[in-house]
Amino acid sequence: xxxxxxxxxxxxxxxxxxxxxxxxxxxxxxxxxxxxxxxxxxxxxxxxxxxxxxxxxxxxxxxxxxxxxxxxxxxxxxxxxxxxxxxxxxxxxxxxxxxxxxxxxxxxxxxxxxxxxxxxxxxxxxxxxxxxxxxxxxxxxxxxxxxxxxxxxxxxxxxxxxxxxxxxxxxxxxxxxxxxxxxxxxxxxxxxxxxxxxxxxxxxxxxxxxxxxxxxxxxxxxxxxxxxxxxxxxxxxxxxxxxxxxxxxxxxxxxxxxxxxxxxxxxxxxxxxxxxxxxxxxxxxxxxxxxxxxx
Numbered sequence: 001x002x003x004x005x006x007x008x009x010x011x012x013x014x015x016x017x018x019x020x021x022x023x024x025x026x027x028x029x030x031x032x033x034x035x036x037x038x039x040x041x042x043x044x045x046x047x048x049x050x051x052x053x054x055x056x057x058x059x060x061x062x063x064x065x066x067x068x069x070x071x072x073x074x075x076x077x078x079x080x081x082x083x084x085x086x087x088x089x090x091x092x093x094x095x096x097x098x099x100x101x102x103x104x105x106x107x108x109x110x111x112x113x114x115x116x117x118x119x120x121x122x123x124x125x126x127x128x129x130x131x132x133x134x135x136x137x138x139x140x141x142x143x144x145x146x147x148x149x150x151x152x153x154x155x156x157x158x159x160x161x162x163x164x165x166x167x168x169x170x171x172x173x174x175x176x177x178x179x180x181x182x183x184x185x186x187x188x189x190x191x192x193x194x195x196x197x198x199x200x201x202x203x204x205x206x207x208x209x210x211x212x213x214x215x216x217x218x219x220x221x222x223x224x225x226x227x228x229x230x231x232x233x234x235x236x237x238x239x240x241x242x243x244x245x246x247x248x249x250x251x252x253x254x255x256x257x258x259x260x261x262x263x264x265x266x267x268x269x270x271x272x273x274x275x276x277x278x279x280x281x282x283x284x285x286x287x288x289x290x291x292x293x294x295x
Contacts, residue, residue, distance in 0.1 A: 004044075010037040011049065012074050015067050019056035075141035079282075086283045093284035094123040098134035098146035101226050102203070106246045107164055107271045108147050111295075115288050122284045131202035138276060144285040149202040149244075150272040161273040161293065168207060168269070170260040171248045175237035183263040186216045193221035193239035195230050203227075206269060207242055214264050231257070 017023040024031045049063035086093045131148035138146050197204045221239045224230050227247040234241035251257040
């Protein structure tokens, strides 16, 4: 089959723009030319890609499947072009990093600061998403590498490098002071209101697996999007919060919160750096990785 990449380029921009008129402006071609290209692509594929909507056009289910792969391919083409340009002119470049709130705040920030001082001409773009979404961004070619909370599910397409060790814990304020100074079993903990991260995070998955190994199912009173909010809820006495210790350390030192002394100890884990196996990094991304691994 003879592949016309121009048709797919137009298709990509129409989806991203949300309308044929906006896509035509971005591509600097007429609206009829964009419409004709979409019709031609639909004819070649033998199916409809879009349906009309009040505010523009939306993908059909078949169109969504096609776009998932086209987006990945388009991002990879942009990445390949960027690598080529870097090979020609080494004093420019860019890094696209994926990181969660936690990995950004407690691991990545000092390296970003140091790298920017050393290479001020290199553009750094950080995509802030939970670790599972960071993995998906990496596979789509939308980032060069990610900084995530380990462990991750087994995936042969990824190279994983362990970095700083982290420790999960449960913390509470004086409302639960009767639990301080003694060991508390997980089963006893389940009798209290629990505050945890949402299920779409590696931290929540890790804690759920730990609890499952001890045949305990904690049903959280609150499921929140960020660890900062979880600590804030604990400070207000709304429950016992499960967080990585870094987030609560300041409040523990002040005496606002105390750490629950669990009878069943939560094993420590790590922050990790992930990249696609057998996919070379840009010169700038490679140097950033070397900076992290040298510390």
